[in-house]
Amino acid sequence: MYKFDTVKKGYDKVQVDNYINREIDSYKQTISDKNMRISELLHQNNNLNKQIDEFKLREDNVNKALITAIEKAQEMEMLVKKSYNIELERLRIWRDKWVSYAEKCKKTVGFNSVKGEVIGVLSTLENELIERINQGITLNTQVVLNEAEEQYSKEKARLDSKKNVDSEDIIATDEEIEKILNNPEFNNLIKSLGIA
Numbered sequence: 001m002y003k004f005d006t007v008k009k010g011y012d013k014v015q016v017d018n019y020i021n022r023e024i025d026s027y028k029q030t031i032s033d034k035n036m037r038i039s040e041l042l043h044q045n046n047n048l049n050k051q052i053d054e055f056k057l058r059e060d061n062v063n064k065a066l067i068t069a070i071e072k073a074q075e076m077e078m079l080v081k082k083s084y085n086i087e088l089e090r091l092r093i094w095r096d097k098w099v100s101y102a103e104k105c106k107k108t109v110g111f112n113s114v115k116g117e118v119i120g121v122l123s124t125l126e127n128e129l130i131e132r133i134n135q136g137i138t139l140n141t142q143v144v145l146n147e148a149e150e151q152y153s154k155e156k157a158r159l160d161s162k163k164n165v166d167s168e169d170i171i172a173t174d175e176e177i178e179k180i181l182n183n184p185e186f187n188n189l190i191k192s193l194g195i196a
Contacts, residue, residue: 088129104185
């Protein structure tokens with residue numbers, strides 16, 4: 001605490017006035033510093049609030065993008081399943097047409113029936129497609145290609161071995177082939193399958 005000199009009628013008035021003026025100046029400076037600090041903090045607070053608003057906007061945009069991506073993925077999955085089902089139905093129709101055609105050829109030309117083998121291969125393909133749809137769609141084409149190549153090789157070897165055994169029985173003459181090609185039912189079937 002500040003000590004004043006004592007005079008005849010109390011403290012020295014000039015000293016007291018000087019002390020009070022210094023204290024007032026000190027308080028004014030302190031208040032000015034505090035006001036400046038408050039102003040800085042308010043400015044910093046405004047900047048931080050703006051950043052929070054920007055982050056909230058970004059968060060909303062990210063959430064919207066995620067929701068849109070999930071919806072698109074679900075839509076794509078549904079479309080792929082529909083396309084598998086449509087392809088499965090097409091394969092069933094294709095199988096039925098070829099089985100019917102094989103029966104007609106058997107009657108017309110007199111070939112031995114291979115209906116059972118055709119139905120077996122097509123049924124296996126149909127069952128495999130149904131199983132893959134039920135398990136969920138996978139796009140692992142390498143495995144499918146390897147299985148298809150293996151099945152093709154086995155079927156080719158079987159047909160080649162059978163060809164050697166039955167070649168004398170199944171040789172068609174040019175007249176028989178011409179008869180098949182000129183058959184209107186054969187031509188209609190080929191057109192309906194989109195081959196010709």
